[in-house]
Amino acid sequence: MNDDTSHASLTLETLLPTDAPDGPRKPGRPKGNQSAQTRERILNAAEQLFADRGYDGASIRDVAAEAGLQVHSIGYHFGPKESLFDAVVARRAEIMTRLRRDALEDARAKAGAQAIAVEVLVHAYVEPFIKSASHGDPGWRNYAALMGRLANSPLGTEIIARHYDVTARDYIAELNRSLPGADALDVVEGFSAMVAAMLGICSATGRPERLSGRATPRDPERSFETLVRFHTAGFLALATTQ
């Protein structure tokens, strides 16, 4: 599809910043360090296809076609399929983790010697993800959908653990400090519920719209605020009751 690259007419391709601004690739060693750019293009294509069709549903050939490259270029840059998959997850995981760590340090600095408010912790963990997923960038939107798909699958949990568990434990420890009356096991349970809800919101399955009967997609900003309110109350209930 879309093989009319011969005439440079005013198509979407020329108006929007695409992932392949250079046109069809020519063989030969590229100038300077163009490899990084090609890798990004492959990662973007893979990200979208893995999000749409899942790990097994998206083939290396699909990725190559979407990136405008030959099949072998994928393997050349990323090795076997599973390595490509891990690279897709890893790329934005690093960014997301940094945002969350910064938000946590910020909250710690503001709280001083006192415990951080639960609402602040929930906000700090969830906000970077939901904001990234709903701020227009299709890359982040695809990534969020992919994370949702991964959440309850064996391969997915293994990769998520590798990239996200350290920071998750930091937040859980801080939640325990803020909820001295709550059992630690229950706090982990609440944290898991929070993550599940966050991923559900960003997966854009259309189910909430269907269940509420509205045709228009819901406002992610509003979903975010509701999530914070809802889960903050949930956490507090773990400390007070029982």
Next chain:
Amino acid sequence: MNDDTSHASLTLETLLPTDAPDGPRKPGRPKGNQSAQTRERILNAAEQLFADRGYDGASIRDVAAEAGLQVHSIGYHFGPKESLFDAVVARRAEIMTRLRRDALEDARAKAGAQAIAVEVLVHAYVEPFIKSASHGDPGWRNYAALMGRLANSPLGTEIIARHYDVTARDYIAELNRSLPGADALDVVEGFSAMVAAMLGICSATGRPERLSGRATPRDPERSFETLVRFHTAGFLALATTQ
């Protein structure tokens, strides 16, 4: 792998009740209505493999081997792959839906003219699923894991909608009655969060154990109680705050 079927030694196969107690099938028309039994066996095998490897990760050949049948027998009984998948989901969806409807009617009868307590509604919706998934039956355990995998995927949401949305709407309507101060959109959001948490608990990914540092798997009964407490408080916060 495991191709030493020549000698009938004391292996797990001979000790455990497998899905194929009748031994290898022989061609020819079976006595009476044995077809239903074969279909169940195929559904059990497909359920397990779809849960473990996902829709694209599990092949029809895998299912046939697991059920102890030839490849074509799967197509003979269920048609194309997607029909088999739908049949897997549908089988227990009917049971689950009945349990939930019964629980809802029960709660309505007990509440009389009053609104049903939010906690009762949360309990009624979640209990059949978590109890089925954790009551020892590997079929239900596989089914629950499969549902978790489906939750945030396009194919999955479509199938889930077809089988579960009607009852979900009933519960949401009742939740709105019990939360007169809450916005209907927020209630749907809370309901989605509740379902996501429920599926996460039953998917048995091992992440909560990893995050809490314990090696032993958590008690599902306890997770269930925590879920109800947590989400009931969340719903109530939607009505009181803002």
Next chain:
DNA sequence: TTATTATTTGTACGTTTGTATAAATAATGT
């Protein structure tokens, strides 16, 4: 200039995929 290195292309291999066809077999209906 010449040799080397990085990257893309084109092609190929063996396996696995979903699905289909044809024959064989045994219970059932008449």
Next chain:
DNA sequence: ACATTATTTATACAAACGTACAAATAATAA
């Protein structure tokens, strides 16, 4: 007894899969 029906086996097929090899090409290094 005989034709019919339901089901399993065996085999086949075209397509798609992940991966690999060899050649071509262009930038860089010597």
